[in-house]
Amino acid sequence: MGAFIVMEGIDGAGKSTQARLLAKWFEDKGYEVILTKEPTDTAFGKLIRRLVLTGGKEGIIDGSRISHEAEALLFAADRAEHVAKLIKPSLEAGKIVISDRYFYSSLAYQWARGLDLEWLIDLNRFAVRPDIVILLDLPVKESMKRINGRSIKSEFDKIAELQRRVRENYLKLAERFPEMRIVNALASVEDIHNDIVALVEHELFKD
Numbered sequence: 001m002g003a004f005i006v007m008e009g010i011d012g013a014g015k016s017t018q019a020r021l022l023a024k025w026f027e028d029k030g031y032e033v034i035l036t037k038e039p040t041d042t043a044f045g046k047l048i049r050r051l052v053l054t055g056g057k058e059g060i061i062d063g064s065r066i067s068h069e070a071e072a073l074l075f076a077a078d079r080a081e082h083v084a085k086l087i088k089p090s091l092e093a094g095k096i097v098i099s100d101r102y103f104y105s106s107l108a109y110q111w112a113r114g115l116d117l118e119w120l121i122d123l124n125r126f127a128v129r130p131d132i133v134i135l136l137d138l139p140v141k142e143s144m145k146r147i148n149g150r151s152i153k154s155e156f157d158k159i160a161e162l163q164r165r166v167r168e169n170y171l172k173l174a175e176r177f178p179e180m181r182i183v184n185a186l187a188s189v190e191d192i193h194n195d196i197v198a199l200v201e202h203e204l205f206k207d
């Protein structure tokens with residue numbers, strides 16, 4: 001049985017921590033697991049890190065930052081490769097795929113940047129739907145404490161404000177996409193892991 005599980009949430013919500021623990025849980029049960037992430041480590045992911053995420057000189061074209069539309073298209077291109085080359089073949093081979101971020105990140109973040117949600121949903125229609133999406137929900141104040149050091153102090157307020165919008169967007173998306181399950185991420189690593197395992201067992205092993 002192949003299964004596709006996605007971790008979503010604002011920066012510092014605990015996605016990579018929980019993705020690792022869930023991968024180990026499946027491996028201990030004897031499953032073959034592919035633990036992956038977006039942006040990917042391919043040339044597309046590297047391009048995104050250069051043009052979008054560093055905020056440095058390379059993200060500036062003709063004197064201004066690359067447009068939010070171009071950002072959304074780059075994330076979608078990276079995802080298209082991810083789906084075609086890794087996610088689909090792994091699922092077809094019966095593996096468990098766990099991805100740290102997927103198209104829900106594009107909906108939550110690029111929507112927060114002012115893009116049209118319906119356009120973003122259409123753009124990502126090629127992306128196979130996961131069996132379950134774990135939304136790690138955390139107040140921004142706490143996530144900012146956890147990622148303290150990942151950003152420069154002068155940018156703190158701007159980043160916190162974006163994270164607030166992204167968190168709200170994720171909660172709205174969870175009302176629209178039935179595969180999304182909200183997990184309270186303001187708990188110990190172990191308690192959150194147990195909540196995720198309970199959800200996964202309920203969804204994937206219900207028969």
Ligand SMILES: Nc1ncnc2c1ncn2[C@@H]1O[C@H](COP(=O)(O)OP(=O)(O)O)[C@@H](O)[C@H]1O
Pocket residue numbers: 009010011012013014015016017018146147185186187188189192
């Ligand atoms: N439940 C938790 N309580 C406290 N700190 C946590 C918890 N989960 C993760 N962390 C810590 O918070 C930071 C961000 O976690 P990480 O898993 O990298 O989040 P994300 O992948 O969502 O950005 C890391 O330093 C991690 O060790």
Ligand SMILES: Cc1cn([C@H]2C[C@H](O)[C@@H](COP(=O)(O)OP(=O)(O)O)O2)c(=O)[nH]c1=O
Pocket residue numbers: 011038039053075101102103105106107109110
């Ligand atoms: C996948 C994806 C990520 N993002 C954002 C969320 C994060 O702030 C940022 C990078 O993701 P992150 O998980 O921090 O990756 P890394 O640590 O490898 O750089 O990209 C989008 O805006 N749209 C997307 O479609």
